[in-house]
Amino acid sequence: MSDTPLLKVENLKTQFFTDAGTVRAVDSVSFTVERGEIVGLVGESGAGKSVAVQSILRLVDSPGRIVGGEITFDGKTIVGFEEDTDETENPVRREEMLSDSEMRSQIRGNEIALIFQDPMESLNPVFTVGEQLCEFIELNRGLTGKDVRERAIEILREVGIPQPDERFDDYPHQFSGGMRQRVLIAMALGCEPKLIIADEPTTALDVTVEGQIIDLVYDLQKEYDTSFLWVTHDMGIVAEICDRVNVMYLGELIERAGVDDLFYDPQHPYTEALLNSIPRPNQAGELQPLKGSMPEAIDPPSGCRFHDRCPDATEACTRTHPNLRRVTEDEQWAACIKHDVFEAGYETSRQLSSEGVSVVGENSE
Numbered sequence: 408m409s410d411t412p413l414l415k416v417e418n419l420k421t422q423f424f425t426d427a428g429t430v431r432a433v434d435s436v437s438f439t440v441e442r443g444e445i446v447g448l449v450g451e452s453g454a455g456k457s458v459a460v461q462s463i464l465r466l467v468d469s470p471g472r473i474v475g476g477e478i479t480f481d482g483k484t485i486v487g488f489e490e491d492t493d494e495t496e497n498p499v500r501r502e503e504m505l506s507d508s509e510m511r512s513q514i515r516g517n518e519i520a521l522i523f524q525d526p527m528e529s530l531n532p533v534f535t536v537g538e539q540l541c542e543f544i545e546l547n548r549g550l551t552g553k554d555v556r557e558r559a560i561e562i563l564r565e566v567g568i569p570q571p572d573e574r575f576d577d578y579p580h581q582f583s584g585g586m587r588q589r590v591l592i593a594m595a596l597g598c599e600p601k602l603i604i605a606d607e608p609t610t611a612l613d614v615t616v617e618g619q620i621i622d623l624v625y626d627l628q629k630e631y632d633t634s635f636l637w638v639t640h641d642m643g644i645v646a647e648i649c650d651r652v653n654v655m656y657l658g659e660l661i662e663r664a665g666v667d668d669l670f671y672d673p674q675h676p677y678t679e680a681l682l683n684s685i686p687r688p689n690q691a692g693e694l695q696p697l698k699g700s701m702p703e704a705i706d707p708p709s710g711c712r713f714h715d716r717c718p719d720a721t722e723a724c725t726r727t728h729p730n731l732r733r734v735t736e737d738e739q740w741a742a743c744i745k746h747d748v749f750e751a752g753y754e755t756s757r758q759l760s761s762e763g764v765s766v767v768g769e770n771s772e
């Protein structure tokens with residue numbers, strides 16, 4: 408049991424059935440989170456990171472639907488379909504797949520907690536921070552009376568709220584953005600989850616506060632051994648806290664690696680381009696902003712979805728769809744036909760060259 412990953416996502420497909428066509432927001436994505444790990448999910452805006460997270464919690468909004476794949480969490484089947492139902496609008500659920508009420512009572516906010524970008528959305532402005540935290544603890548941990556208040560104050564102290572017994576009676580608007588995010592982390596911890604999913608939780612904060620929150624998460628992770636799935640478009644944050652990283656591009660996973668391998672020896676040109684666009688210690692040349700913007704998931708390019716922005720693309724890349732495969736001795740995986748030259752004819756076909764790279768506008772971030 409303990410050698411199975413805490414979270415396992417396999418060939419997940421989530422699509423939006425819109426009037427304009429089918430948006431393949433998450434297109435056969437697989438990754439795992441092991442116990443006690445902080446795993447990053449990175450990529451530009453629109454890559455499918457949030458939809459992947461919503462799929463794990465089974466919170467995909469209509470007209471979106473999970474149409475294929477399997478998600479298991481701590482021995483439970485969050486998503487599981489009968490075979491051969493892939494890509495139909497109504498795949499048949501397997502018997503062991505958790506019901507909607509089991510998702511609500513056992514998984515969401517209990518075994519898996521979610522932290523969003525905007526804490527105000529998750530906090531109720533008419534109740535004090537303390538009241539909300541207490542309600543949450545009562546609901547999730549079954550404590551009552553004085554114990555609840557004590558636990559709430561203890562957690563507030565733990566997440567670095569100064570004078571927690573006084574701040575307990577404040578309303579959310581009396582807290583700064585960073586403090587509110589700390590309260591959300593307190594709530595997430597309050598239910599002692601096995602996994603915390605953080606979807607760009609520090610994007611709205613200034614750099615100093617962001618740094619403090621990240622330090623806090625790092626410390627808490629050490630203390631509680633909680634696993635994290637950390638969604639961000641910020642490679643700097645990834646470098647700071649993640650053990651392993653999954654890079655998404657246009658609904659697909661294009662590279663997966665341990666954080667050091669990813670930063671020092673990226674195996675996919677998109678990862679390399681992302682890294683070249685941020686300042687980092689071993690920076691060889693000047694910063695190069697990532698050229699162009701990500702195409703629409705409704706009509707992805709043929710072959711490799713990144714080929715029209717890729718500096719290394721050859722003609723073969725417009726034809727061959729690369730699969731994610733292990734490309735180094737370590738656990739480093741990439742989806743690029745550079746790594747299977749003989750099969751796909753990468754080296755023998757014409758370089759698309761710099762003119763082949765369409766430069767349309769600036770990076771979408």
Ligand SMILES: Nc1ncnc2c1ncn2[C@@H]1O[C@H](COP(=O)(O)OP(=O)(O)OP(=O)(O)O)[C@@H](O)[C@H]1O
Pocket residue numbers: 423425430432450451452453454455456457458459468469470471640703704705
């Ligand atoms: N309700 C919806 N209806 C139609 N398409 C949607 C809907 N929600 C998301 N999408 C599409 O799914 C794709 C993935 O979106 P998603 O929000 O997961 O991206 P993201 O990687 O989280 O980006 P960001 O960094 O901006 O949060 C996009 O093409 C988006 O337009």
Ligand code: NI
Pocket residue numbers: 456457458606
């Ligand atoms: Ni998002």
